[in-house]
Amino acid sequence: MTIIRIKGFQIFRDRHGKMRCYHRKSREAIDLTVAPLGSSEFFAECSRISSVQMNLTAKPGSLGRLIQLYREHEAFLDLAEQTKFDYQKVFNYLKGIADVALVKFDRPLVVRIRDRAASSKGRRFGNYVKAVLSIVFGWGSERGYIRENVASGIKDIRRKKSAPRANRPWSDAEREAVLEAAPAHMRSAFALMMFTGLGPKDALTLPRTFYRHGEIATRRSKTNQPVFWPAPMPLAEILAKAPDHSAMTLCATSTGTRWTLSGFRASWRPVRVKLEQAGRVQPGLTLYGLRHTVAVILREIGFDERTIADALGQRTIEMARHYADGADLRQKMAPVVAAFDSELNKRSTRVVKPGG
Numbered sequence: 634m635t636i637i638r639i640k641g642f643q644i645f646r647d648r649h650g651k652m653r654c655y656h657r658k659s660r661e662a663i664d665l666t667v668a669p670l671g672s673s674e675f676f677a678e679c680s681r682i683s684s685v686q687m688n689l690t691a692k693p694g695s696l697g698r699l700i701q702l703y704r705e706h707e708a709f710l711d712l713a714e715q716t717k718f719d720y721q722k723v724f725n726y727l728k729g730i731a732d733v734a735l736v737k738f739d740r741p742l743v744v745r746i747r748d749r750a751a752s753s754k755g756r757r758f759g760n761y762v763k764a765v766l767s768i769v770f771g772w773g774s775e776r777g778y779i780r781e782n783v784a785s786g787i788k789d790i791r792r793k794k795s796a797p798r799a800n801r802p803w804s805d806a807e808r809e810a811v812l813e814a815a816p817a818h819m820r821s822a823f824a825l826m827m828f829t830g831l832g833p834k835d836a837l838t839l840p841r842t843f844y845r846h847g848e849i850a851t852r853r854s855k856t857n858q859p860v861f862w863p864a865p866m867p868l869a870e871i872l873a874k875a876p877d878h879s880a881m882t883l884c885a886t887s888t889g890t891r892w893t894l895s896g897f898r899a900s901w902r903p904v905r906v907k908l909e910q911a912g913r914v915q916p917g918l919t920l921y922g923l924r925h926t927v928a929v930i931l932r933e934i935g936f937d938e939r940t941i942a943d944a945l946g947q948r949t950i951e952m953a954r955h956y957a958d959g960a961d962l963r964q965k966m967a968p969v970v971a972a973f974d975s976e977l978n979k980r981s982t983r984v985v986k987p988g989g
Contacts, residue, residue, distance in 0.1 A: 637671055637895045639679050640725065644670070656682045671893030673714040673838075673854065680714075680721040696738070697731030699773045700724050708772055713855050715834065723765040726750060726758075735779045738770070743784045751790050757799070760789040800919045802926040803827075810913040812871075814904055821875045822884040822897060825849075826920060828868040830927035830945045831860065833920040837892040841883040844872065853946030860946040 637644060642663075644654045652670055654663040661682050668674035691697035703709055704724075709717065730746070743766055751759025767784035774782045792798075803811075808827055815823055825836040835854055843851045847869055849862045864872065878889035886892055901920065908914040924945065931941045938950040 637893065640722075641683060642679060671895060676718040677714045680718045683721055683725055692732050694734050694736070695732050696727065696735060699735060699778050700727070700731070700769060702778065703769050703772050706772070713857055715855050719761075720765055720768075723762050726754075726762060727766075735773070738779070738783050740783050740787060743787055747787070747790065756790045756792060763787055763789070797917055800922040800925050801917055802929045803918060803922055804915075807914045807918060808923075808926070810908055811904065811918075814908055814913075816887065816900075816904075817874075817876050818878075818885065818887045819897070819900060819904070820871050822892065823923075824868045824871040825884065826923040827926065828865045829860070829862040830924050832924055833897065834894050835860075837882065837884055837894060837897055839883045840881055844883055856946055856948055858946040858948055860944075862944070 641657055642654055643657050644652070647653050652665055654665060654670070654675075655661065656663075659682065663675065663678045663682070665675070668678045691701045709720070712720070727746075743763060746766070747759045747763040749759075750762040763784055767782060767787070770779055770782040770784050773779040811823060812820060812827075822833075822836050825831050825839065826833060829836075829849060831839065831851075832853070832855070835851065838854070839849070839851055843849060844864070847864050849860070849864060851860050852858060853860055872883070876885075876887075878885035880886075880889055880891045882891045884892055886896065898920065905914065905918055909916055928941050928945060931944060936944075942948070942950045
């Protein structure tokens with residue numbers, strides 16, 4: 634079994650073979666029978682315990698106090714559990730400056746915080762730290778805790794042109810190779826991600842009752858947006874041939890239990906490595922890349938960004954645009970340009986004389 638590692642928490646198997654989890658500093662235990670390891674309930678408990686530790690030392694007028702007030706407000710409490718957990722990772726990172734007075738924050742300081750986070754944990758995390766600070770400062774400025782949102786309008790650190798694209802789309806050949814090589818108990822999960830655009834977590838935790846009469850109706854865990862997909866034929870065929878199991882989820886492990894995200898990733902890694910060594914897939918395949926794949930295919934066959942956003946369970950079209958980046962638009966644009974050229978010819982006021 635793959636052990637999940639969460640900063641600040643000790644996860645281990647006791648002498649009786651039972652999994653245990655404790656917060657290292659407070660020694661508060663998480664009841665894994667109520668919040669199973671790797672579940673959204675588990676991450677919510679980790680987030681709650683971590684936030685309590687920050688709140689114990691928060692000084693009035695400080696960043697830590699503002700974060701504490703934000704976490705107690707419905708603006709935070711109404712977020713999806715995964716989003717709250719992601720925010721908490723940023724709050725944990727900011728503990729070192731939790732005592733800094735809010736009056737000392739300005740745009741240059743936020744930029745330095747962003748850049749330092751990017752230097753130590755990568756560009757994406759640095760940008761995420763900046764984004765979360767902007768959300769917290771925006772919330773605080775509306776309520777008079779801080780004079781203005783000093784993180785608003787600060788640009789993200791751009792990806793270097795030479796850097797490999799994160800979560801790149803999979804090619805048709807790569808998808809076929811993975812489905813062919815994957816063990817039977819993993820094929821359903823891969824198919825859900827490939828043919829519906831569900832993220833890894835949503836695919837692995839999808840209740841079996843959410844797939845009825847050849848249709849999938851669910852909500853994306855991160856945005857709570859509805860997702861509805863009549864199952865494409867390849868998905869329906871794979872689900873029909875899936876091994877029987879008694880788990881509440883549509884997908885299950887080889888022993889018939891629900892997957893954890895870390896467990897699936899651990900099982901996926903040897904499949905991917907073997908295919909890379911055989912030259913059947915290129916390096917850089919990620920499970921989340923399948924979400925990008927669906928968006929790119931939808932874009933290439935002509936669907937607009939709002940439709941793609943609805944298909945992926947996104948509130949806005951900005952993320953749909955991000956997911957569909959890299960689509961080959963030649964097939965779509967050829968008739969568009971032909972129609973445009975024809976329209977230009979109709980609008981032309983230039984008279985061409987025979988032989989002129």
